[in-house]
Amino acid sequence: MRVFGTFNMNNSYFETIPTLNPLFENADYIDIKSIDSSNNLRHFIVGFIYYCPSWIQFLYKVRAVFVRLLGMRQESVDLTPSAPEDISFIPGDLCLAFTVTHGKDNQFIAMQHEDKHLSARLLVAIEPLESGINRFHVGTIVHHKHWTGPVYFTVIKPFHHLVVRQMMKAGITK
Numbered sequence: 001m002r003v004f005g006t007f008n009m010n011n012s013y014f015e016t017i018p019t020l021n022p023l024f025e026n027a028d029y030i031d032i033k034s035i036d037s038s039n040n041l042r043h044f045i046v047g048f049i050y051y052c053p054s055w056i057q058f059l060y061k062v063r064a065v066f067v068r069l070l071g072m073r074q075e076s077v078d079l080t081p082s083a084p085e086d087i088s089f090i091p092g093d094l095c096l097a098f099t100v101t102h103g104k105d106n107q108f109i110a111m112q113h114e115d116k117h118l119s120a121r122l123l124v125a126i127e128p129l130e131s132g133i134n135r136f137h138v139g140t141i142v143h144h145k146h147w148t149g150p151v152y153f154t155v156i157k158p159f160h161h162l163v164v165r166q167m168m169k170a171g172i173t174k
Helices: 018-024 041-049 054-069 148-171
Strands: 004-006 029-037 098-104 108-114 118-128 134-144
Touching: 018 098, 018 108, 018 118, 029 148, 041 108, 041 118, 041 134, 041 148, 054 148, 118 148, 134 148
Parallel strands: none
Antiparallel strands: 004 029, 029 134, 098 108, 108 118, 118 134
16 A cells, blocks of 8 residues: 655646636645555545544544634535445536535545535545556645635644545545
8 A cells, every 4th residue: 555645736636627628727735646556446536535433533523623713614414334336427416525526436526525624625646557557646625715714724734635635544444
């Protein structure tokens, strides 16, 4: 298993998907991480997006207090896992707290969550390798919309890296 990350768009697999390139424009933050697995895209997404052990639930409780201090609120999300076949790649459909904006089955999905303080996009793409293994690329794109955006994201950024890496590891388990 290999997990690695980069903080710019140069030499990213996402560059090979022209539909997604505009999503990176004027971003305040870009994070791209990759991991290898024999899973298909739907199984990866289900394991990735619905990963929520007790330590992450605890972080969400701490986050709820923090966002209230910034004048925001935290919405509750139904974490009941979907079956892989229930993942939709159709723009406008929901995937957890995200709205699908772009997608192509067994290739990529782009999702967005709008909040008062920032707009967050989550991208997941599959790159089949010659070895028969798949490389999954996960991108996080953040656009700040309010002065609270950079404050909020600066505080959660270290947790973002930890949580996304663990979510990716959960995405590759069978």
